[in-house]
Amino acid sequence: MAKVTMALAQVNPLVGDIDANTRLVLEFARRAIDEHQAGLILFPELVLTGYPPEDLLLRPSLARRIDRALQALCEARLPIKLLVGYPRVKAGRVYNAAGLIDQGQLVAEYYKQCLPNYQVFDEKRYFEAGTQPCVIDLWGLPVAITVCEDIWQAGPMAQARDAGARLMLNINASPYHRGKTTERRALLKQRAVEGNMPILYVNQVGGQDELVFDGHSMAVDAGGKSLMQAPAFDAGLFTIELDLESGQLLPAQQTEDVCSLESVYRALVLGVRDYVTKNRFNGVVLGLSGGIDSALTLAIAVDALGADRVEAVMMPFRYTSQLSQDDASDQARRMGVKYHVVSIEPIYEAFMASLAPAFTGTQLDTTEENLQARCRGVILMAMSNKHGSLVLTTGNKSEMAVGYSTLYGDMAGGFDVLKDVPKTLVFELARHRNRVREVIPDSVITRPPSAELRPDQKDEDSLPAYPVLDDILERYVERDESAADIIAAGHAEADVRRVLRLVDINEYKRRQAPIGPRLTKRGFGRDRRYPITNGWSIGD
Amino acid sequence: MAKVTMALAQVNPLVGDIDANTRLVLEFARRAIDEHQAGLILFPELVLTGYPPEDLLLRPSLARRIDRALQALCEARLPIKLLVGYPRVKAGRVYNAAGLIDQGQLVAEYYKQCLPNYQVFDEKRYFEAGTQPCVIDLWGLPVAITVCEDIWQAGPMAQARDAGARLMLNINASPYHRGKTTERRALLKQRAVEGNMPILYVNQVGGQDELVFDGHSMAVDAGGKSLMQAPAFDAGLFTIELDLESGQLLPAQQTEDVCSLESVYRALVLGVRDYVTKNRFNGVVLGLSGGIDSALTLAIAVDALGADRVEAVMMPFRYTSQLSQDDASDQARRMGVKYHVVSIEPIYEAFMASLAPAFTGTQLDTTEENLQARCRGVILMAMSNKHGSLVLTTGNKSEMAVGYSTLYGDMAGGFDVLKDVPKTLVFELARHRNRVREVIPDSVITRPPSAELRPDQKDEDSLPAYPVLDDILERYVERDESAADIIAAGHAEADVRRVLRLVDINEYKRRQAPIGPRLTKRGFGRDRRYPITNGWSIGD
Incomplete structure (x- = not known):
């Protein structure tokens, strides 16, 4: 067998519904076999719980439920290798794990090493960081497994390269914000070049409270060149072929980007x-x-x-x-x-x-x-x-x-x-x-x-004109600029002070506001945690 | 000088108001000099910002503001040593620091090593952990400085002991919950015995959004026996004497505990x-x-x-x-x-x-x-x-x-x-x-x-009798017991399933609820982060 089809399951799980998510994994795996004769299928980070499960990770029955789900996946004995994400409870600690199931066995397990604990992420609240790379042999090719944030930092790719990996599988639950596709592409390119290996990147799709996951799964070659791109905002099963002799991924479906609006x-x-x-x-x-x-x-x-x-x-x-x-x-x-x-x-x-x-x-x-x-x-x-x-x-x-x-x-x-x-x-x-x-x-x-x-x-009787207001707000809320910075950028000092003060004193309203989909690098939700009782003066 | 008076400033800062908090520090320091001829005054963790400052720690002017505050404290050149807590920005990272100011100079600085990131705490969102103990010489006595959570884990006391410390100063912003005094006392006793040294424990007082800090500053001897206790829920300046020859703290004011209600x-x-x-x-x-x-x-x-x-x-x-x-x-x-x-x-x-x-x-x-x-x-x-x-x-x-x-x-x-x-x-x-x-x-x-x-x-037409309801709720919400555990404890299965389901499906209401003071080990606030969109079944 000189070529193997790899399937990327860009699925939309329901947070907390481990049974339904397990059925979803089996359904996509069967489709990958029946429709594509695929040899491996990749699911997103924590697909069995959906992302982010938040404090459901603290429930005592989590370990039992995940064990049952993994057992069901093993017992199905599907003729395909499954790479799935799930929380692994071990000696009282929880790891953000990626497990490879092959011929009814969990044959490898990787624990996410880089745990994001900024913006909307609270992974250090729940997870213990892994410390080891995971490089496995697939059809004779050494393949590294990583999870989401691991690819945003340099360490795990360097480890994978040092351990002799020639392909990286990176499973994600990466929420959308405007412009993120560009960031992700640049990142994958950089890492692929650093590791001198292709990367397969699969991402969850769907809305979960204030987060929207855009899917947009992709693959790049060892030079960082795009080989395939799945559509954004739609669930689906996508494939790419791996040439086992060269270790290269072959060009596949390229969904065109849509405009930013x-x-x-x-x-x-x-x-x-x-x-x-x-x-x-x-x-x-x-x-x-x-x-x-x-x-x-x-x-x-x-x-x-x-x-x-x-x-x-x-x-x-x-x-x-x-x-x-x-x-x-x-x-x-x-x-x-x-x-x-x-x-x-x-x-x-x-x-x-x-x-x-x-x-x-x-x-x-x-x-x-x-x-x-x-x-x-x-x-x-x-x-x-x-x-x-x-x-x-x-x-x-x-x-x-x-x-x-x-x-x-x-x-x-x-x-x-x-x-x-x-x-x-x-x-x-x-x-x-x-x-x-x-x-x-x-x-x-x-x-x-x-x-x-x-x-x-x-x-506009009570607020600056919207283009002015929005520029001040973007600088203050999304870019953390100070009053002095914003004034230096050309805004009237009176406008700046008035707007910043309004933002500061209205935290109590936002705390009781309904949630809404996050689209920027800093939304008013889990992303921005300000005290209501707050004596910070605008000052500098 | 055979004895030195140590002052504990159980203050109520305003989160974010660094100028006002700096004035509060100076005011208490002057009182400690004038009223008690104290040689050292201890302030709570992060007293210059108040606790918790939350995302104010991400503001770019934080470093400047803290530098100005420390400069003001130094320039006052008060004839007393000041131990104050503040965020220290250094090479783009922020540390939860405790600094000792003496004769107009910052003479020592310690960075908190154990960063709580559970319950209501998000310190890993903001802070880099310190890695070094800080033991300084005060009037010939080697004294260790630690911050809050450092005393809840064994490591920092062991370090202090190994570094030859004979007294520990522990500055806190430790929120109240029912029964916490008993926990703290047992903890201080255990650590004092482990380190074979007395501990001076100072805590913030006051309400800050959903948190209430109870003060209740205290001191224990090397055997863990209580030497002094400040009142709970009131700000104030409290003192205890240190015998320099023996290195022992001398018994001081013992405010009696009030009942739990x-x-x-x-x-x-x-x-x-x-x-x-x-x-x-x-x-x-x-x-x-x-x-x-x-x-x-x-x-x-x-x-x-x-x-x-x-x-x-x-x-x-x-x-x-x-x-x-x-x-x-x-x-x-x-x-x-x-x-x-x-x-x-x-x-x-x-x-x-x-x-x-x-x-x-x-x-x-x-x-x-x-x-x-x-x-x-x-x-x-x-x-x-x-x-x-x-x-x-x-x-x-x-x-x-x-x-x-x-x-x-x-x-x-x-x-x-x-x-x-x-x-x-x-x-x-x-x-x-x-x-x-x-x-x-x-x-x-x-x-x-x-x-x-x-x-x-x-x-009670639509809910179980309150004693039943409250017991089920305490087990589920505060103790994370599963449905099976709660049924095994003697509750009717129908009641348990109904109550747990009601808790689960009403997250959307709580998300828009006003804040309120936290009194238990798990309140409905920053403490309990559940998804609204949630397919977790009560199951086991």
Whole structure:
């Protein structure tokens, strides 16, 4: 046999459901045999638990459950070698393991050496680091096994090379963020060259709470040149041939990259679809205000779930313009979703009448604005409760950053689709989506953004223009620049100080915000852990 | 000089406010000189940033700010040795450092070797571990410096002993949980005996978001016998004398322990006081239902802030009993707080009228119950917005565990005082507080708990009796027991499966819950990181 087919299982496991994930592994392995006569199939990191399992790793029955799953994989005695990831409990410690199953036996086991404990990752909370490389003989070829972060550092490849490996198998659960494909490619190239060996890289796909895994499995040759690339954001089984004489991988399917906007859009669609379906909601409901955030959220929801699983509710008040009402109903019609109009006027009046004794002698302020938002939140939640649907919230990253949103009002809901999408990107994505088919009325995109909580209110009355705001926010939140750095980059000091202060004092809102898909190198979730009680001054 | 006075500064820093914390260090150091002629003063771990600073440790200006603070401490040239904790940035890495300042110079610096990365701790996210002991000569005596977790493991004491140390200074930011004093004492005893040297243990005091630091600084002799103990939950400056000839610490102030209930009560009071004052709220407002949770929360709030900073609101509906209304007004009168009655009847009716078209053909269900809770949440938030006060929520740990609470309803607010207090402990605390003065009407304690969201509703209609529920919850949540373990302990299988399932499926609610003070070994906060999307079956 001069050539062997290697299969990459770019699967979408359900975190915690070890039984279902084990069946998924068997199903893909059988397909790799039946459809491709493959000799080896690679599954992602921790495929048996899904990634990240978080504190499920602390459950006492974990070891038993994993043992049972591995036993089931062995007992299937499939005529293919299986490389699977799972947590291995050993002498009271847990390792992030990759095991090779061949002819009904676990023939090799590797423990991840580099444990990420930054950004969204907490692996040192759970895992003990391995200390040994694992190089095994496959059809006469010495092959190294590594797990995810191991390839982001230089050590494990150097070990593999020193141990005589001629091919690296790297199994991953690597979450998406904008631009990550480019980073990964450069990295694989560098490591392949360092080790002078080809690399097979398989990655999980799917949404898991705030993370979106993009798949995008790939292979590079010993010079780092791309030999194959699987699509992003879709599960699937992909193959590449290994020439046993030369030890080289042969060129295979090359899925073309999509543009950055399309990539973000697909990440959002996948994030919504998986959150809704994995949590078994009947569908979603959202407030449609006539503004661009809810318009884009609706388009994503329909693309993720189909129009029949999406309901939109316009909740007008005295400050809601006719244009907003027309645009909302127009968009609902274009997208074919069920559409309700529920005025909040009598509800607001009932609250104000009841609060009148407590509010005697006070002035109108943001209290009344928040009250409008909260009337709407309660209506959406009531519809969600009654119909078993999930409320999607529509707050974008710029709003989340500066607290331009109402807790228990427009923040009421289970999944915030645009949570990591800055407002300027909301506009780009809306235009991008409309290029396929114009589902968002043009006036929604071109009118100046307004919360419509006061007469003639515009967002830019209380915030810097969005391009300015978003640049300041990206520098502060994603790049950790200081106030001095941001001012030096050309922003007005008053803007910088105001925006940074707003970010700092609104941590309490974000702490109670719904989760949403992470798209950048720093989202407002597990990624950014700030104290609420916080005396840090903006200073320098 | 045969004896030296050592001062323990049990201080309450504000996280992030390096300038203010530096002033606090100088103030306590001057007091130690003026009032006690002390030769050395010990401050807690990371006193310059407060603990835990979380992602503030990633800010680029951290190094500059800490350098300035250390410079200010040196330049003060106080006639006392200062041992302070701070993050040290060095070659791009951050260490959890303890530095000794003497005569205007930083004369020694130790880097914490054991970095906790479990429970609520994420130190491996931020810090590089030190590798070296630090033993310095103080008045001819070799003294070891260690930081917090270093004393929870055997290594650093063994190092200190091997390096010839005869006294250990251990600076801490050790959060409270029930029973921790006993653990700490046993630990200090064990280490002192292992190292055959006395230990001076200083701890931070104060509330910081979900953590409460109890102070309780202490000293033990080389046999582990207690020589001094500072009070819990109060800041203060405490002293002990060191005999330079024998190297022994001399017996000093012994604050007696309080009982476990009093200790929990004080932790709650401190948690509320510090959250409110450090975040600069004018006061607090809470819904008073006539039930025991809000009754106890009110008592704690008044004890923390004084009656004039606390407002209570009774929000009756058709299912609210006369007893509840009488008990609520009675309690408000006894505690001397401002009391409002705001009926939610007309607001509820307004919502139902507006929702009628969307609800055509549906039955009454929990939607209408949630709606009542949400009307109340919106009223409290409006009062909070108008008056600059914080809404305290009143959900206990048993409710948080099984999701017996309404998001954006009774969960609407900034701080959940009883979040880590199981219902059975709520009863005990209420009785305990009443022993000082009966502020909670007896009928509030003796009547069967009810949410009063349906006619004649009792909590125990839908949940196991609270003693049963709380035992199952403690085993599952705090002790990580499996379903099989809990059934084996004598609980009915149906109860166990129902309760565990409720805990698992309600993660989404807890994720949006307000923070609250942690009192147990596992609270629902940073301590317990479960996925929302989760296919883990209860199984075994």
